[in-house]
Amino acid sequence: MSEIILSVENISKHYGPIKAVNKLSLEIKKGEIFGILGPNGSGKTTLLGMVLDVINLRNGSFSWFGGSKNHEGRKRIGAILETPNFYPYLSAVKNLEIVADIRGISYHEIPKVLKMVDLTHRQNSKFRTFSLGMKQRLAIAAALLGDPEVLILDEPTNGLDPQGIAEIRNLIKEIGKRGVTIILASHLLDEVQKVCSHVAVLNKGKNIFAGKVDEVLNENVMVEISAPDNVLLRKHLNDFNKLISAEPEDGIILVKLQEGTNIAELSTFLMEKKIALTHLAQRKKSLEKYFLELLAESHD
Numbered sequence: 496m497s498e499i500i501l502s503v504e505n506i507s508k509h510y511g512p513i514k515a516v517n518k519l520s521l522e523i524k525k526g527e528i529f530g531i532l533g534p535n536g537s538g539k540t541t542l543l544g545m546v547l548d549v550i551n552l553r554n555g556s557f558s559w560f561g562g563s564k565n566h567e568g569r570k571r572i573g574a575i576l577e578t579p580n581f582y583p584y585l586s587a588v589k590n591l592e593i594v595a596d597i598r599g600i601s602y603h604e605i606p607k608v609l610k611m612v613d614l615t616h617r618q619n620s621k622f623r624t625f626s627l628g629m630k631q632r633l634a635i636a637a638a639l640l641g642d643p644e645v646l647i648l649d650e651p652t653n654g655l656d657p658q659g660i661a662e663i664r665n666l667i668k669e670i671g672k673r674g675v676t677i678i679l680a681s682h683l684l685d686e687v688q689k690v691c692s693h694v695a696v697l698n699k700g701k702n703i704f705a706g707k708v709d710e711v712l713n714e715n716v717m718v719e720i721s722a723p724d725n726v727l728l729r730k731h732l733n734d735f736n737k738l739i740s741a742e743p744e745d746g747i748i749l750v751k752l753q754e755g756t757n758i759a760e761l762s763t764f765l766m767e768k769k770i771a772l773t774h775l776a777q778r779k780k781s782l783e784k785y786f787l788e789l790l791a792e793s794h795d
């Protein structure tokens with residue numbers, strides 16, 4: 496079992512009649528890139544504000560790092576809820592020095608974070624000369640000062656051009672590979688699909704679904720199968736040319752096949768190998784359809 500980084504239980508926040516966050520629970524574990532996916536107005540920013548102590552809870556509770564109540568916990572979290580106010584006429588380095596001063600962090604960390612966000616070559620340029628994508632990367636660099644275990648990003652690609660979007664998404668994945676747990680709020684299904692390992696889908700302040708992105712938001716065909724000898728079955732599966740992965744799961748094998756694969760192709764292949772299946776079922780991709788409907792509704 497991996498360590499629980501954030502546990503949220505039944506929290507709510509109401510603004511008059513608006514239930515911005517409504518009895519929401521979720522759990523985020525170490526190393527996950529956790530997407531909070533929902534249409535505009537679904538409560539993502541409010542949720543992040545609450546777990547960062549910027550917005551007061553109406554009721555419910557949350558805990559960081561398994562419930563350590565001390566204020567050290569906050570130091571382990573880097574967050575960007577909105578684009579920070581950098582000084583336009585100061586350089587990237589100077590702006591980061593100001594952030595470091597405020598947070599009591601050594602300047603020695605600055606070159607490292609600039610390198611991580613690929614801004615070393617522009618470190619002495621004034622902030623106002625930066626593209627939007629570079630500004631966002633500098634904001635991420637600032638959040639990474641102090642070597643946080645958790646990075647929180649709210650719609651980090653909003654307003655960027657396609658190249659800027661791709662850069663930020665790659666950067667988030669790179670940071671995730673270093674073992675930083677990332678919480679990413681986004682209204683973009685494809686962003687969560689491309690970047691996140693896990694997802695919670697929000698609608699009207701409620702968590703309507705949570706799970707692994709691989710299993711719920713991908714375009715690949717997911718099939719459950721089993722045979723009298725699952726070890727032998729897995730061996731043969733490795734020779735199936737449309738196989739992406741095959742993982743044992745509670746007595747069955749969860750098989751991921753390339754987009755567009757017909758499951759008849761799989762069963763024919765296995766029959767040729769003289770494997771009789773005792774179970775064959777395709778997992779529904781209902782969430783993706785459901786989410787697209789949700790988004791469509793919210794644009795009406």
Ligand code: ADP
Nearest residue numbers: 510513515533534535536537538539540541542
């Ligand atoms: P998201 O980040 O998913 O777009 P928000 O958390 O910003 O959603 O907002 C959720 C709901 O709460 C929306 O209906 C929004 O209008 C409302 N809301 C957010 N902040 C306030 C506020 N300070 N006062 C009143 N209503 C608010």
Ligand code: MG
Nearest residue numbers: 539540541649
């Ligand atoms: Mg928001």
